[in-house]
Amino acid sequence: MDAQLEIKAESLAGKKQKSLLWYKIKKNPMTILGFSLIFILAALALFAPWITSYDPIKINMAERFQPPSASHWFGTDEVGRDIFTRVIYGARLSLGASITIVVVAGLIGSVIGAIAGYFGNWVDQIIMRIMDMLLAFPTLVLAMVLAATLGPNLINAMLAISIVKIPVYVRLARGEALSIKKKLYVVAAKTFRVNDFYIIIRHIIPNTITPVIIQITLDLGDTILLVATLGFLGLGARPPAPEWGTMISTGFKHMLEQWWYATFPGLAVFIASSGFNLIGDGLRDILDPKSAR
Amino acid sequence: MINIEELSITFSTFHGKVHVLDKVSLSVNRREILAIVGESGSGKSVTAYSILGLLDKNAEISNGHIYFDEEDLTKLSPNKIQKYRGKRIGMVFQEPMSALHPTMRIGDQLVNVIKRHRKLSKKDAYPIMLDMLKDVHFDNPEDIAKKYPHQLSGGMRQRIVIALAMSGQPELLIADEPTTALDVTIQAEILNLIKELVQKHNTAVLLITHDLGVVKEVGDRVCVMYGGNIMESGSVDQIFESPRHPYTKALLSALPNHVDRSERLQEITGEIPDLKNRPEGCIFYSRCSEGKSTCTEKAPACMQVSEAHHVYCWEVHS
Amino acid sequence: MNAILRIDQVSKKFGLFSALKGVSFELYEGETFGLVGESGSGKSTLANIIIGIHPPTEGNIFLRDQAFWEKDRYCYKTPGNIQIVFQDPQSSLDPRMNIRQIVTEPLIPLPESIRKEKSSHENLCALLQSVGLQEQHLERYPHEFSGGQRQRIAIARALITSPDILLLDEPTSALDVSVQAQVLNLLKDLQKKRNLTYLFISHNMAVVRYMSDRVGVLYKGDMVEIESERNIFTAPNHPYTKKLIASVPDIANGVV
Amino acid sequence: MKQVIIKRLYLLIIVLLGVTFITFTMSHVIPGDPARMLVGQRASEETLQRVRENLGLDKPVWVQYLIYMKGLLRGDMGISIRTQQPVISDLIAFFPATFELAIFAFLIALGIGIPLGVLASIKQNTWVDHVSRIFSIGGVSIPVFWSGIVCILIFYSKLNWLPASGRLSIGLDISTRITGLYTIDSLLTGNFKVFADTIRHLILPATVLSYAQLATITRQVRSSMLEVLNQEYIRTARANGIAEWYLIIFYGLRNALIPTVTVVGLSFGALLGGAVVTETVFAWPGMGKYVVDSISFLDFPAIMGFTLIVVVGYMLINLMVDLLYMALDPQIRE
Amino acid sequence: PKPVQQETPEAPAEANGNSNPKTITIAINADMGTLDPGVTMDNMAWKITYPTYERLVDFDGASTEVKPGVAKEWKVSEDGLTWTFYLEEGHKFADGTEVNAEAVKFSFERVLSLGQGPSDTYNVIGEVVVEDTYTVIFKLQNPFPPFLSTLAANYGGIVNPKVMEKEENGDLAQNYLAGNTAGSGVYQLEEWKKGQYIKLSLNPNVKTKPAFETVYFKLVADASGARLQLEKGDIDIAEGIQIDQIEQLKGKENITVIQEPSLFVDYVYVNSTKGNTALTNPKVRQAISYAVDYKVIVEQVMQGYATQMRGPIPDGLWGHDPSVFQYEYNVEKAKALLQEAGVDKLDLTLLYSDRFPNWEQEALIMQANLADIGITLNLNKVAYATMREMLDKGDFDLAMGVWSPDYADPFMFMNYWFDSNNHGLAGNRAFYLNKEVDNLVREAATISEQAKRIELYNKAQSIVVEEAPYIYLYQRDFVLPISKGLKGFVYNPMLEGIYNLAEMSK
Ligand SMILES: Nc1ncnc2c1ncn2[C@@H]1O[C@H](COP(=O)(O)OP(=O)(O)OP(=O)(O)O)[C@@H](O)[C@H]1O
Ligand SMILES: Nc1ncnc2c1ncn2[C@@H]1O[C@H](COP(=O)(O)OP(=O)(O)OP(=O)(O)O)[C@@H](O)[C@H]1O
Numbered sequence A: 001m002d003a004q005l006e007i008k009a010e011s012l013a014g015k016k017q018k019s020l021l022w023y024k025i026k027k028n029p030m031t032i033l034g035f036s037l038i039f040i041l042a043a044l045a046l047f048a049p050w051i052t053s054y055d056p057i058k059i060n061m062a063e064r065f066q067p068p069s070a071s072h073w074f075g076t077d078e079v080g081r082d083i084f085t086r087v088i089y090g091a092r093l094s095l096g097a098s099i100t101i102v103v104v105a106g107l108i109g110s111v112i113g114a115i116a117g118y119f120g121n122w123v124d125q126i127i128m129r130i131m132d133m134l135l136a137f138p139t140l141v142l143a144m145v146l147a148a149t150l151g152p153n154l155i156n157a158m159l160a161i162s163i164v165k166i167p168v169y170v171r172l173a174r175g176e177a178l179s180i181k182k183k184l185y186v187v188a189a190k191t192f193r194v195n196d197f198y199i200i201i202r203h204i205i206p207n208t209i210t211p212v213i214i215q216i217t218l219d220l221g222d223t224i225l226l227v228a229t230l231g232f233l234g235l236g237a238r239p240p241a242p243e244w245g246t247m248i249s250t251g252f253k254h255m256l257e258q259w260w261y262a263t264f265p266g267l268a269v270f271i272a273s274s275g276f277n278l279i280g281d282g283l284r285d286i287l288d289p290k291s292a293r
Numbered sequence B: 001m002i003n004i005e006e007l008s009i010t011f012s013t014f015h016g017k018v019h020v021l022d023k024v025s026l027s028v029n030r031r032e033i034l035a036i037v038g039e040s041g042s043g044k045s046v047t048a049y050s051i052l053g054l055l056d057k058n059a060e061i062s063n064g065h066i067y068f069d070e071e072d073l074t075k076l077s078p079n080k081i082q083k084y085r086g087k088r089i090g091m092v093f094q095e096p097m098s099a100l101h102p103t104m105r106i107g108d109q110l111v112n113v114i115k116r117h118r119k120l121s122k123k124d125a126y127p128i129m130l131d132m133l134k135d136v137h138f139d140n141p142e143d144i145a146k147k148y149p150h151q152l153s154g155g156m157r158q159r160i161v162i163a164l165a166m167s168g169q170p171e172l173l174i175a176d177e178p179t180t181a182l183d184v185t186i187q188a189e190i191l192n193l194i195k196e197l198v199q200k201h202n203t204a205v206l207l208i209t210h211d212l213g214v215v216k217e218v219g220d221r222v223c224v225m226y227g228g229n230i231m232e233s234g235s236v237d238q239i240f241e242s243p244r245h246p247y248t249k250a251l252l253s254a255l256p257n258h259v260d261r262s263e264r265l266q267e268i269t270g271e272i273p274d275l276k277n278r279p280e281g282c283i284f285y286s287r288c289s290e291g292k293s294t295c296t297e298k299a300p301a302c303m304q305v306s307e308a309h310h311v312y313c314w315e316v317h318s
Numbered sequence C: 001m002n003a004i005l006r007i008d009q010v011s012k013k014f015g016l017f018s019a020l021k022g023v024s025f026e027l028y029e030g031e032t033f034g035l036v037g038e039s040g041s042g043k044s045t046l047a048n049i050i051i052g053i054h055p056p057t058e059g060n061i062f063l064r065d066q067a068f069w070e071k072d073r074y075c076y077k078t079p080g081n082i083q084i085v086f087q088d089p090q091s092s093l094d095p096r097m098n099i100r101q102i103v104t105e106p107l108i109p110l111p112e113s114i115r116k117e118k119s120s121h122e123n124l125c126a127l128l129q130s131v132g133l134q135e136q137h138l139e140r141y142p143h144e145f146s147g148g149q150r151q152r153i154a155i156a157r158a159l160i161t162s163p164d165i166l167l168l169d170e171p172t173s174a175l176d177v178s179v180q181a182q183v184l185n186l187l188k189d190l191q192k193k194r195n196l197t198y199l200f201i202s203h204n205m206a207v208v209r210y211m212s213d214r215v216g217v218l219y220k221g222d223m224v225e226i227e228s229e230r231n232i233f234t235a236p237n238h239p240y241t242k243k244l245i246a247s248v249p250d251i252a253n254g255v256v
Numbered sequence D: 001m002k003q004v005i006i007k008r009l010y011l012l013i014i015v016l017l018g019v020t021f022i023t024f025t026m027s028h029v030i031p032g033d034p035a036r037m038l039v040g041q042r043a044s045e046e047t048l049q050r051v052r053e054n055l056g057l058d059k060p061v062w063v064q065y066l067i068y069m070k071g072l073l074r075g076d077m078g079i080s081i082r083t084q085q086p087v088i089s090d091l092i093a094f095f096p097a098t099f100e101l102a103i104f105a106f107l108i109a110l111g112i113g114i115p116l117g118v119l120a121s122i123k124q125n126t127w128v129d130h131v132s133r134i135f136s137i138g139g140v141s142i143p144v145f146w147s148g149i150v151c152i153l154i155f156y157s158k159l160n161w162l163p164a165s166g167r168l169s170i171g172l173d174i175s176t177r178i179t180g181l182y183t184i185d186s187l188l189t190g191n192f193k194v195f196a197d198t199i200r201h202l203i204l205p206a207t208v209l210s211y212a213q214l215a216t217i218t219r220q221v222r223s224s225m226l227e228v229l230n231q232e233y234i235r236t237a238r239a240n241g242i243a244e245w246y247l248i249i250f251y252g253l254r255n256a257l258i259p260t261v262t263v264v265g266l267s268f269g270a271l272l273g274g275a276v277v278t279e280t281v282f283a284w285p286g287m288g289k290y291v292v293d294s295i296s297f298l299d300f301p302a303i304m305g306f307t308l309i310v311v312v313g314y315m316l317i318n319l320m321v322d323l324l325y326m327a328l329d330p331q332i333r334e
Numbered sequence E: 001p002k003p004v005q006q007e008t009p010e011a012p013a014e015a016n017g018n019s020n021p022k023t024i025t026i027a028i029n030a031d032m033g034t035l036d037p038g039v040t041m042d043n044m045a046w047k048i049t050y051p052t053y054e055r056l057v058d059f060d061g062a063s064t065e066v067k068p069g070v071a072k073e074w075k076v077s078e079d080g081l082t083w084t085f086y087l088e089e090g091h092k093f094a095d096g097t098e099v100n101a102e103a104v105k106f107s108f109e110r111v112l113s114l115g116q117g118p119s120d121t122y123n124v125i126g127e128v129v130v131e132d133t134y135t136v137i138f139k140l141q142n143p144f145p146p147f148l149s150t151l152a153a154n155y156g157g158i159v160n161p162k163v164m165e166k167e168e169n170g171d172l173a174q175n176y177l178a179g180n181t182a183g184s185g186v187y188q189l190e191e192w193k194k195g196q197y198i199k200l201s202l203n204p205n206v207k208t209k210p211a212f213e214t215v216y217f218k219l220v221a222d223a224s225g226a227r228l229q230l231e232k233g234d235i236d237i238a239e240g241i242q243i244d245q246i247e248q249l250k251g252k253e254n255i256t257v258i259q260e261p262s263l264f265v266d267y268v269y270v271n272s273t274k275g276n277t278a279l280t281n282p283k284v285r286q287a288i289s290y291a292v293d294y295k296v297i298v299e300q301v302m303q304g305y306a307t308q309m310r311g312p313i314p315d316g317l318w319g320h321d322p323s324v325f326q327y328e329y330n331v332e333k334a335k336a337l338l339q340e341a342g343v344d345k346l347d348l349t350l351l352y353s354d355r356f357p358n359w360e361q362e363a364l365i366m367q368a369n370l371a372d373i374g375i376t377l378n379l380n381k382v383a384y385a386t387m388r389e390m391l392d393k394g395d396f397d398l399a400m401g402v403w404s405p406d407y408a409d410p411f412m413f414m415n416y417w418f419d420s421n422n423h424g425l426a427g428n429r430a431f432y433l434n435k436e437v438d439n440l441v442r443e444a445a446t447i448s449e450q451a452k453r454i455e456l457y458n459k460a461q462s463i464v465v466e467e468a469p470y471i472y473l474y475q476r477d478f479v480l481p482i483s484k485g486l487k488g489f490v491y492n493p494m495l496e497g498i499y500n501l502a503e504m505s506k
């Protein structure tokens, strides 16, 4: 008796989404460039022990401050370690730290933001005032004070940056939540009398995830730089671990004579940061429904 | 006035080329209101946009011509077509809220357009702007001119949009679902306004809608579109009194208007076929209740059933 | 006829603005009550008060003498007995859930046993069948469906708790005429089969006329007229009703 | 309008209380004794004790906080432990330098970023767009400490075009202090030699600093332009025959600036507190260096003072953003 | 030759500053705190206070001995408790007031009642008596042989008693003096642009006019920047240049590099009582002392601008014992010692901060060195303030350290480093405890006869070298690149970083 509606096309489902994505990525050469840069860096970091025969930690005073050459592509540092080796091993730390920071901040931030946006009223007020405080806080003071309190090491630097980054995600997620909670599917869920946390978890958060992911990739570039800056100010990884910012910080003092010391880790920061930014920009174009077609 | 001949438009998308319009021909005369009806996705808006060269970047006119007083608009450069926009051809869109610049005063928006079309200074354009507002039934044009769009109701906004479109005193007015977002009572006002302006300025109107009621109310002639093809065209009376195309008939009987409450409504089963691979024959065949084998073989040719009443259907041929 | 739902002097203020001004009427079991009125007249607001989204400023709703609101708290304790279908099938389904998840969502607050039973595969299949969908659709996502199909999904979701009352807030306004016909037919069939009571909100007079047994006209928050379907279209009393009916363009000249 | 300002001010107080409290407690649990920094490491225990008492460091933290806040009400931010001078006078000495640098960097970034963003958006996915993106991504990706020193090497050491450090050449003097901004003061007093010198000193650090800002602005303008240009009202205006350039600037950019204002305002706030590295590299006598030194000295009053001024600055900028927002968007005005 | 200034017509005035023979510009790398000689303990500030104030006595040229300053002569009583100073007439403060006995009394009493860092040194003073206008007597509470030397230190600066007019709520003009000078030195503070520069001008009442009428201390925090400016001739002296860059600078035509032995030592605290228990065993400490490759540190890290220390008292200060034992790099011996001590696996931490750039390199080298003898050294880099707190509490195993004397007396090393009363930051940072050493150094501090004192200190030295509570790394050379035209600079190891501006010219 009912008209049997045909489903649009059997193959449409996942395949359509994927091919669409691929199509859009292909149209975005910059994004491909970004992915390649990160991919190369990640591969270097992952396969570091097979790529270089030097030890990133072991010192060799006899080889101190060698300029770039066939045996030391990026030269050596003040205790004779191969800078190329340290840069690629450093990718593990620097990229790892940045990704952790941003993902942690992104997760915490979007949950808090979803809660603020969904509940509104005083919950929103309190959360957003706290976020105002965090936003208003001079990043550096927070990071340095935290580092000074807990000890200047990478973990604390990461903690500080995460805290600083959270408000961005809270704002983003809150904004999304504000619009999502007006969506009929949320209104509908309310009429079923499911509880608020279910709604937040099942409806609000999954639907804010796309902008959050975009923001995460965009933030990664920034974070790498921030980690490096904190490293530059002596709040980074503990020696002798290789970390780009710390390397730059030390190398910076030798910029005039041993230019390679700060330049190559600087280049690595530049590549990683641009890579993530390109990906983020690309994702924004690709995942943004408005740019569909 | 305007004459569209065998217009075909293709969009390149990631799945491939979508043939959205297929040999659409229609024409509108001065002082005439031509209504285009058809369900969502049938190509009504694309037809309208193609006239003003406002198609998206991925569109391509693969066939046909659009003659506007002997000039083929499809052949014009973007710069030249710009001269037509607003000046000779006006356009009204569906959503009155989003069609107006949200942070610019109504008066300024109108003045900007008037300035351009009549080559006037801002000061000289102002009184003309006030007249235009009066034309669309605002009694206090000065006040209105100072307002922002969000301070007006939907009906008021739509009148502004119409004023904007009319400000260049165009010869052709294209109205793409101008009342869909409005209440029935306001809709009636707007439709009356359009009728009135047509009378006053001798404008030709291309009215796009999916509301058959609206068509009946204001249209002189009707084009029924389906899947990028014209199915049937004729005067309002011809179409409503004696529809010949199965699609037109189905459309009319799907309306609950004159059906007894105990009866079931007529449904049109199925969906528009994939426009990427348009079928060889009639596009409506898959949903047609009267279809037969010839329909799948060749696209139906135009059939004149009476004066100015054309149908594209093999069934009618026979 | 039995009154199943009683709307009693319901008023609603948003800030200073009165969206509803003491509206009262009753819904009889098994009937379709059409609610018409211009945009902003308070139709959706009323539905929202019934379903528990907004508390009324004054007045109350009773279901067989059971009050819905205690101050600002919705205290109607039988989840799923009243369900709502919204206008826009696109945004009323979460794009990130598949159809199974969407349709079973209303069961979540129900007791474990009922939930188990209702969400069993056979039950779901039968439900989908009844709204004209198929079993294989269960694992798909909303974007894979057409507008009419989505509205069917929304209806299935409303039906899964076997409600007595269905609030239909402009269920076909976003749909094409051809699809509208399908949905209206479906609604009629279901009503017959399940003895549902409908509150049918629309501003399309023809649709209201086709669907409703009685019609109420809301005008700026006031219920200006409640009449049987026949009376309201043939002999409207209130001037607004008259204007409303007169402004409806119709394919036939003269009466609607 | 008035309400917004009042609301903001009231917010400012809440945020200030929160931020000062956090900073205060945090800086007081840091291991390290400021009294010790002051008396020198070899001091005896009694001397140390005496100095601690003098500084009030022997009292519980919350008492110290109350004392501090009480002083603050009178406009007294305490005496810096490191410089032994009122924090307020230190801040007055350092803040204008940071502010001037930030403003210049900001103007440069706006001047380049907005046109670049607009260009990239109207030429979306063409080489213009790609080049502008690469260029602006460079800004967010190149560490300032690196680009700074490279600039010095090129423009100071090699080309000798621009000075490498400070705000003003030694020997030149800006005798009257009106605003503390050298560019403005020198103009006000008609001292064009100083003005030219100040500008020369500003160019390198401001450019380096602006480069990072530039990216944010360009990207924001580009994406909001893209969004705005897709709006119906743009299509309407186009259909009404508005000229394309007029459309882009007066219909498009005008609205694209609304979201940009927020992003840019926030980033300017960050600039105030975050130009440390640039200031170090260019020996710019701003607050960044001051706060880094203060932190390593555990100079609480100075850290507090800095935090306060940044927070107030940030909130004021926020207020300005809101007001600007209202000016740009009539819907919010009501 | 550099065609410096005239390239651009409107070349910045800073270039003129340098070519002007009456002006000297010195790049410093950190701003200073208070300039009050009675408060400041900061070497940076001393650069300003030393030439702007006079003292009773001054260090003589490059020597660690003193010569007459304001006091033309002095005598000390037999028991070492009464010191009488006869002032030279005609010394005037910048405002024209004459420097007299009252001013001396005022200054020292002021230091004592301020009770800040400098007062520590003068706590021995029981009373300052004005005998007549030009005679002042110091009565000490107990004999303190280094007393004369302390008077030549910065905190012995004589302050114009008129500053009391600037006193605010009983602060003894502390607030005023923080940003102003009120001394009788050759120069006075004319302008202090925070974060930018400090400008000194002549004291109008000075008897003999020096070559430089104006002195700029220009803040250039980044050493590379300072170096570039020196190379271009925009400044005369660049402080804080990395040791690694010195070799390059030596090659520049317009730059001279001054290199002098200093009394500044780098050493490592080996926590002998509060750290890892293994370290209480002198054998383990010795093993560590043997394990360090001194040569690499001196030659690579310090680029040869240092000499390995021999005993705690540095070469150049009296009391230095050239015959005391010196550890050398000997892995075998170190291993053997560890074995003797019964230690085979040891996990230690090395505390340091970013205060000195060479610390990290040295830490890394020591990490490698100790690994060779089976000791795992974990590096713990913390903020400087934190490091000091941890040092004070003894919360470390090994820690990097530096030391330089405030006055020229072995007391500065022996009593500070080894007296168990000074455990913690005060001086005995190794938390070293040896009753015999305690007695030796305490006795040496109370007698005035130098030969006797040397004998006692020598005895103590041989014990503490043997017991190795510190790793005696090296004694730094003072290295300073200056522009070639600059003449007359004399380095005094007691006045690290302080310039004899009045004697310099170009
Ligand atoms: N830029 C584009 N790229 C690809 N396909 C497009 C594009 N614009 C329109 N289409 C397709 O062209 C077809 C006709 O669209 P059009 O907007 O003309 O429909 P319509 O008849 O106006 O429908 P509605 O009543 O919904 O407005 C649709 O299938 C649509 O998906
Ligand atoms: N949450 C709310 N806050 C403030 N005002 C509201 C809210 N919800 C509805 N309103 C106002 O109440 C009035 C009635 O709204 P309602 O949605 O009930 O109208 P409606 O009759 O359903 O109209 P439509 O036909 O457009 O759906 C409107 O003027 C609306 O602006």
Ligand SMILES: [Mg+2]
Residues within 6 Å of the ligand: B044, B045, B046, B176
């Ligand atoms: Mg359309």
Ligand SMILES: [Mg+2]
Residues within 6 Å of the ligand: C043, C044, C045, C169
């Ligand atoms: Mg509604």
